[in-house]
Amino acid sequence: MNKLIWQQDFAGGHADLSAWNIRLGNDLLDNDGNPVCPGWGNGERQFYTGNSGNLYIDESGLNLCARRETVETDGRSFAYTSARLDTRDHLSFCNGKLVVRAKLPVGQGLWPAIWLLPQDQAYGPWPASGEIDIMEARGRLPRQVLGTLHYGKDMDNKSIDEFSYAFENGAIDQFRDYALEWDAGSIRWLVDGHCFAERRLEPGMPFDQPFYLVLNLAVGGWFDDVPVDEAALPAVMTVAGIWLYE
Numbered sequence: 001m002n003k004l005i006w007q008q009d010f011a012g013g014h015a016d017l018s019a020w021n022i023r024l025g026n027d028l029l030d031n032d033g034n035p036v037c038p039g040w041g042n043g044e045r046q047f048y049t050g051n052s053g054n055l056y057i058d059e060s061g062l063n064l065c066a067r068r069e070t071v072e073t074d075g076r077s078f079a080y081t082s083a084r085l086d087t088r089d090h091l092s093f094c095n096g097k098l099v100v101r102a103k104l105p106v107g108q109g110l111w112p113a114i115w116l117l118p119q120d121q122a123y124g125p126w127p128a129s130g131e132i133d134i135m136e137a138r139g140r141l142p143r144q145v146l147g148t149l150h151y152g153k154d155m156d157n158k159s160i161d162e163f164s165y166a167f168e169n170g171a172i173d174q175f176r177d178y179a180l181e182w183d184a185g186s187i188r189w190l191v192d193g194h195c196f197a198e199r200r201l202e203p204g205m206p207f208d209q210p211f212y213l214v215l216n217l218a219v220g221g222w223f224d225d226v227p228v229d230e231a232a233l234p235a236v237m238t239v240a241g242i243w244l245y246e
Helices: none
Strands: 004-009 027-029 035-038 046-048 055-058 061-073 076-082 084-086 096-103 110-118 131-136 144-151 159-166 176-182 186-191 194-200 211-219 235-245
Touching: 046 061, 046 211, 061 211, 076 211, 096 110, 096 131, 131 176, 131 186, 144 186, 144 194, 159 186, 159 194, 211 235
Parallel strands: 046 076
Antiparallel strands: 004 235, 027 035, 055 061, 061 076, 061 235, 084 211, 096 176, 096 235, 110 131, 110 211, 131 144, 144 159, 176 186, 186 194
């Protein structure tokens, strides 16, 4: 896994967002673009936009910014805006090493994530085709990150393999390299080159198909169902670069 096959050098000022889909709104959509669940299926409270206040590139990298900002649409009102983007239909991969260098915001109710979803849903709708969370953090617990697999034939039989990592020094608000090493036999999670978890892959698990990359900064949600600390807003998740190796 040492041949570089794709990269995004946001901090170098050379990257654009042509390989990315900017997702909008508060609804989880089906494959045809129809809303199926509010809150992106997670009880999230933000409304995603592509506005320059929520999504922008500067000398530090690609910035996803959560704000206290009211959006009213279709009879619903949202108190927060933020950003979410993904590489579906542009970049997906099966097996390899993905490294994302990112700095994450601290603050209660903030939920930054770097994760993978199946390009084709070959085994059916979530969770049957799987989900790979490279990094999730709870903003009120800035010394910890999590890596997780979701899978199972249906909602009643879903499995969650969750692994946590605690920083010995510093916290999520420093640039870190969050990485995933994925081969036919296992998936490994790394922070700054340190492997903190490995899950052997077993027959019947759906991780033999291409997945695409998702970056988002959620506000609220069931992952850490606590009041939002609005004093922490605006809050920024910065991605300096992304490297994919095979």
